[in-house]
Amino acid sequence: MIEPLPPLRAPQDDHGGRTDLALMPTGPAPRLRADAARNRTRLLEVAACLAAERGIANVTMEDIAQGAGVGKGTVFRRFGDRTGLLVELLSHYEQQLQSSFFSGPPPLGPGASPAERLCAFGSTVIRHEHAHRDLYLAAHAEPGRRRSSPPYQFRLAHVRMLLREARVGADIDLVTHTLLGYLETVLVDDLLTRHGMSVERVEAGWCDLVGRYTGRCPA
Amino acid sequence: MIEPLPPLRAPQDDHGGRTDLALMPTGPAPRLRADAARNRTRLLEVAACLAAERGIANVTMEDIAQGAGVGKGTVFRRFGDRTGLLVELLSHYEQQLQSSFFSGPPPLGPGASPAERLCAFGSTVIRHEHAHRDLYLAAHAEPGRRRSSPPYQFRLAHVRMLLREARVGADIDLVTHTLLGYLETVLVDDLLTRHGMSVERVEAGWCDLVGRYTGRCPA
DNA sequence: AACTTAAGCGGACCAGGGTCCGCTTGTCTC
DNA sequence: GAGACAAGCGGACCCTGGTCCGCTTAAGTT
Numbered sequence: 001m002i003e004p005l006p007p008l009r010a011p012q013d014d015h016g017g018r019t020d021l022a023l024m025p026t027g028p029a030p031r032l033r034a035d036a037a038r039n040r041t042r043l044l045e046v047a048a049c050l051a052a053e054r055g056i057a058n059v060t061m062e063d064i065a066q067g068a069g070v071g072k073g074t075v076f077r078r079f080g081d082r083t084g085l086l087v088e089l090l091s092h093y094e095q096q097l098q099s100s101f102f103s104g105p106p107p108l109g110p111g112a113s114p115a116e117r118l119c120a121f122g123s124t125v126i127r128h129e130h131a132h133r134d135l136y137l138a139a140h141a142e143p144g145r146r147r148s149s150p151p152y153q154f155r156l157a158h159v160r161m162l163l164r165e166a167r168v169g170a171d172i173d174l175v176t177h178t179l180l181g182y183l184e185t186v187l188v189d190d191l192l193t194r195h196g197m198s199v200e201r202v203e204a205g206w207c208d209l210v211g212r213y214t215g216r217c218p219a
Numbered sequence: 220m221i222e223p224l225p226p227l228r229a230p231q232d233d234h235g236g237r238t239d240l241a242l243m244p245t246g247p248a249p250r251l252r253a254d255a256a257r258n259r260t261r262l263l264e265v266a267a268c269l270a271a272e273r274g275i276a277n278v279t280m281e282d283i284a285q286g287a288g289v290g291k292g293t294v295f296r297r298f299g300d301r302t303g304l305l306v307e308l309l310s311h312y313e314q315q316l317q318s319s320f321f322s323g324p325p326p327l328g329p330g331a332s333p334a335e336r337l338c339a340f341g342s343t344v345i346r347h348e349h350a351h352r353d354l355y356l357a358a359h360a361e362p363g364r365r366r367s368s369p370p371y372q373f374r375l376a377h378v379r380m381l382l383r384e385a386r387v388g389a390d391i392d393l394v395t396h397t398l399l400g401y402l403e404t405v406l407v408d409d410l411l412t413r414h415g416m417s418v419e420r421v422e423a424g425w426c427d428l429v430g431r432y433t434g435r436c437p438a
Numbered sequence: 439a440a441c442t443t444a445a446g447c448g449g450a451c452c453a454g455g456g457t458c459c460g461c462t463t464g465t466c467t468c
Numbered sequence: 469g470a471g472a473c474a475a476g477c478g479g480a481c482c483c484t485g486g487t488c489c490g491c492t493t494a495a496g497t498t
Binding site for chain 1: 448
């Protein structure tokens, strides 16, 4: 019924094996049967498409199932629940980001100082989350899920690495979580939408925060 | 059916007028009819009670209505939706906290330095939220609601005031939100529960963060 | 090619949140 | 005290997320 093939990776490389960077404990990834893999990508495509055209809040699970030409049970079997579907959708969207973080040009990628890279990282994430905010907010229904998803783990690992490189003296794990707390969609969206702050201002807040950890003495 | 009168303020002062401190734009508070006010408190009592005995996740709206001897429609009329009920329940729980913040003994109340008061504030909030974490997490389903509730506004105003007193040079509004971001239940709970950090460690992280804004030059 | 079987499928079904609207009841006025 | 009327009430009803279980089928095995 609907099928405009939105920005999603090619169906054939999608045999259920996570396309992660083998960075995090992603588990064995049991490899789906051919039909299941096909349905999986169709479901994600349809979901992305419907979300884009009427906002994810106005898309039911049954809509998605129907759009992909499968039964509702299939959707839940594959993704567990609504949140699971959303989290996987977001994973897709974040994959392009990830590569620019660890292999793109500076200041995002290697080559700049850790502090600069952290600043750039924050700006990118803020803009990215804002662009997909309805999806992030919807996925946020069960925050623990999102926090244990591969993309979030990637962010953690990335920030932790940069902090270590910057020789931050404090409790690195804790600081990592603190920094990512600032980038939480809920907070960013609140600042931008409800409090009417500009993206630049929120970004400046991020860089300021980073600076206070990476050693620059506060003014 | 159930009615152990849990820690809730006396029913008669509960005529729907918010018992706020007239600090925030709380609106006119239209004053409920007598029967409505009675039902309101009974509903909150029953909700608190059921939540305490089996966890809020295992309490349906119908349970609450039934326990209070009213129809389901009444519950929704009063609180709008499930989140609304939870938010109001939390408001009750936070009221005792609030008074210790602005009129209790130091270091929480007036008398200590702003930085000390901020540290103490954080510790208190962390412990309080952890104690009621299932309620906070449940209310978090719609984060915007919680963020615009009177208790959250109170926290904002309080922290903002202390930052101003401490003559913090940065973007005060933004820093206020940043700090409260650290205290977000979702984050704190993640650190304590999933990452197994100790409360002391999380508190130390808070004080460290506060210190980096209130001027102490980072090591 | 036939057989086996575990994975996948689908749609009937259930539960709980949220809505609606005709009836009831406090409360205010005269 | 009687009347007017807004506020409150309740439960039938709807929608959607999520479950269940008997049937189907892809993909190895011989």
